[in-house]
Amino acid sequence: MSPQLQTSPMTSIDAIQSLDFKAKSNGYIPKGLTLFAALLIIAILVILMGNIFVGGIGKINIEFLTHPPEDGMEAGGIFPAIFGTVFLVLIMVIAVVPVGVFTAIYLHEYTRRDSMITRLIRVAVNNLAGVPSIVFGLFGLGFFIGFVGGGIDKVFFESEGPVWGQPAIVWAALTLALLTLPVVIISTEEALRTIPAELKEASYALGATRLQTLRRVIIPQALPGILTGSILAVGRGAGEVAPIMFTGAAYYLPYLPSKLNDQFMELGYHIYVMATQSPDVEKTKPILYGTVLVLLLLTFLLNLVAILIRSRIRKRRSNV
Amino acid sequence: MQELKFKPKSKIREFLGEKFIAINAMAALIAILLIFIFIFKEAVPIFTDPEVRQEAGLDKMIFKQEFYEGRAPKFSWQPNSDVPKYSLYPLFLGTIKAALIAMLFAVPLGVGAAIYSSEFASQRMREIIKPVIEMLSAIPSVVLGFFALLVLATFLQNVFGLTFRLNALNAGIALGLAVIPIVFTIAEDAMTSVPRSLREAATALGANPWQVSLTMVFPAALPGIAAGVVLGFGRAIGETMIVLMASGNAAIISASFLDSARTFSATIAAELAEVVFGSAHYSVLFFIGTLLFIFTFVINLSGDVVLSRVKERIQGKTR
Numbered sequence: 311m312s313p314q315l316q317t318s319p320m321t322s323i324d325a326i327q328s329l330d331f332k333a334k335s336n337g338y339i340p341k342g343l344t345l346f347a348a349l350l351i352i353a354i355l356v357i358l359m360g361n362i363f364v365g366g367i368g369k370i371n372i373e374f375l376t377h378p379p380e381d382g383m384e385a386g387g388i389f390p391a392i393f394g395t396v397f398l399v400l401i402m403v404i405a406v407v408p409v410g411v412f413t414a415i416y417l418h419e420y421t422r423r424d425s426m427i428t429r430l431i432r433v434a435v436n437n438l439a440g441v442p443s444i445v446f447g448l449f450g451l452g453f454f455i456g457f458v459g460g461g462i463d464k465v466f467f468e469s470e471g472p473v474w475g476q477p478a479i480v481w482a483a484l485t486l487a488l489l490t491l492p493v494v495i496i497s498t499e500e501a502l503r504t505i506p507a508e509l510k511e512a513s514y515a516l517g518a519t520r521l522q523t524l525r526r527v528i529i530p531q532a533l534p535g536i537l538t539g540s541i542l543a544v545g546r547g548a549g550e551v552a553p554i555m556f557t558g559a560a561y562y563l564p565y566l567p568s569k570l571n572d573q574f575m576e577l578g579y580h581i582y583v584m585a586t587q588s589p590d591v592e593k594t595k596p597i598l599y600g601t602v603l604v605l606l607l608l609t610f611l612l613n614l615v616a617i618l619i620r621s622r623i624r625k626r627r628s629n630v
Numbered sequence: 631m632q633e634l635k636f637k638p639k640s641k642i643r644e645f646l647g648e649k650f651i652a653i654n655a656m657a658a659l660i661a662i663l664l665i666f667i668f669i670f671k672e673a674v675p676i677f678t679d680p681e682v683r684q685e686a687g688l689d690k691m692i693f694k695q696e697f698y699e700g701r702a703p704k705f706s707w708q709p710n711s712d713v714p715k716y717s718l719y720p721l722f723l724g725t726i727k728a729a730l731i732a733m734l735f736a737v738p739l740g741v742g743a744a745i746y747s748s749e750f751a752s753q754r755m756r757e758i759i760k761p762v763i764e765m766l767s768a769i770p771s772v773v774l775g776f777f778a779l780l781v782l783a784t785f786l787q788n789v790f791g792l793t794f795r796l797n798a799l800n801a802g803i804a805l806g807l808a809v810i811p812i813v814f815t816i817a818e819d820a821m822t823s824v825p826r827s828l829r830e831a832a833t834a835l836g837a838n839p840w841q842v843s844l845t846m847v848f849p850a851a852l853p854g855i856a857a858g859v860v861l862g863f864g865r866a867i868g869e870t871m872i873v874l875m876a877s878g879n880a881a882i883i884s885a886s887f888l889d890s891a892r893t894f895s896a897t898i899a900a901e902l903a904e905v906v907f908g909s910a911h912y913s914v915l916f917f918i919g920t921l922l923f924i925f926t927f928v929i930n931l932s933g934d935v936v937l938s939r940v941k942e943r944i945q946g947k948t949r
Contacts (some may be wrong), residue, residue, distance in 0.1 A: 337841070350739060
């Protein structure tokens, strides 16, 4: 607790009102109503999960996970979609983690908390987290494909038609990297805050420079937080559809993506197209449920791991 | 005494290292600027290109338009008809309708559960509620859209005896599921950060625990809770996949919650793939994107300002 708490907060809060407490009211109504709200949320989650689990569990087997779709999505598996999703988030993580970690380090180690630039960056990070995902999709199309990719084509591949200036896995991944940047920054910062100042001071006292302290003390100490942020970012990125639908995702491809400028299949996009554009919904329903369950299990697993690591960091913080 | 290894070049390295980190740190700032510039850039022909302006000028997007002689002017969004019509009004109505239903559903549940979790719940109950909320926020929106499309729509159709499965109510409820975690998290945080001394003061004045919560903690946390609601509204306006899959996507003008609705975000998602690069339709879609960006930017900025003020005020940092 900070010392400010002791300085009479009453003066600043307009809490002075007539206090008319009936002696015998026992508060069943507010307690009951709020409990009802909490229980309803839990019930909805249970129904949702139960429905998807029951609908999808029968479909999940090795064949489903390792085979490509057949007969216009009415048979076969979802391997290309899983492969595409993994490839996509891998590129995304490589792009987002260094930038996010350096941003957090800059905010926490290099600048004063109330300096102009820190404030500006913080506002930008918070706003980036609130930009609608479809706007990221538009940006990916206009900036990465049109401006960057189109620019590369103009300079290097003039005669060959679009090479980079077209939807591709690298553009989709970079778009997602922007979307998940706040996630990485925020969890790295949280980890940086738990590092005891004594460690840094000891490092400086031994004559280490700022950069050496960063490399030998701060980053190793913050590693679990960086890991948490990366995993949360992967969980978030793996489920987003709107940013990738114009920047590289394809409904069906006969081959797996192998180059950075290939298109790719993705679990979430696969779900969207199968659910909305399939000619025979009843026939594709089991596959659809199976795909949803795979995506849901994937994101939950990632989040669970992240939560476990985070709770270990918090424990360390409370021990300090 | 250990020898300190300072190489002469380390000063340059320090300098470059710091600059490298600083450049990385600008990424978020630059990203926000680039997003605005590059989305607005594609929308600019609406204001400058005479041909585009003829087809989809600002006036045609906002006011009623007379497209055929002899027929009453009206608002309509029909970008693919022979005479393309780009009135934003039906889309605006659809967006507000879906977001409003989402808020009506999510705010009572989110705030209610937050009050329960912060004020009344036992430790064990809290350990159930919080992971449940965290799981809810981890569900990809395409999965919520899928659930609304296949399960919730059928359920609502049977309950209300509806002709059309997909409508604003269906999309709004599913959207609410995405908003609940935002409202809950911020509201709960606002209430738990009310200082202990306030609670103790109320208790000393003879209030029961629940009276402390409702007459002291809740009012003190109200600005924070309001900020949570506003940020949740921002999410509801911008969310794409849920409304795209669950709302039916008909751009009609109707106040009824049981009619289909087409939102701004879903319009972009549904139409951008088929649009001709550089056409009026293309520019209009980017213009809608610009509107969404500006709207959520303002909402997030004001939400953040309120939250940081509340934090300072509640913790007594202002004089």
